[in-house]
Amino acid sequence: MRSLEGRHVFDAYAHCRDDNGGRPWLRTFDTLNSAVAWMIQHEGKIREFNDRHDDEPEEWPA
Template identity: 60%
Template sequence: MPPIPGTFGVWQVRRDRAAPLGYVLSRHELGGISYHCYAHGRDDAGGRPWLRREDSLNSAVAWMIQHEAELSALTGRLHPEPEEWPS
């Protein structure tokens, strides 16, 4: 999905709007850009659990799709997201 309107570098990964797998956030690190994968849902401290770092957006999204079953199970154990993702 495209980034949140008005922001840069955040993507929601989903096959179905009702069941997002998580988010990819781009960050400038060590002279380049890295892509961090986060779960869909909040932990007990209110943050999104960090999952993995990849060197490209394609790799980050591919990893999340390849681990869909594990991410769906993790989402079931987390608190729901407090805000709705824009359409």
């Protein structure tokens, strides 16, 4: 969740890392419910996307 123009929005990210070590952004939603519903509906495509990118690190750097 983040603030955008005075309102809260919800960003959906893939559970993997891109070439720069960042988590790839997928889409932004106005509500948490719409973000969750979209991610559930696109779970297969998101998993395929994750498989094409680097894994999440097991531990975060201190």
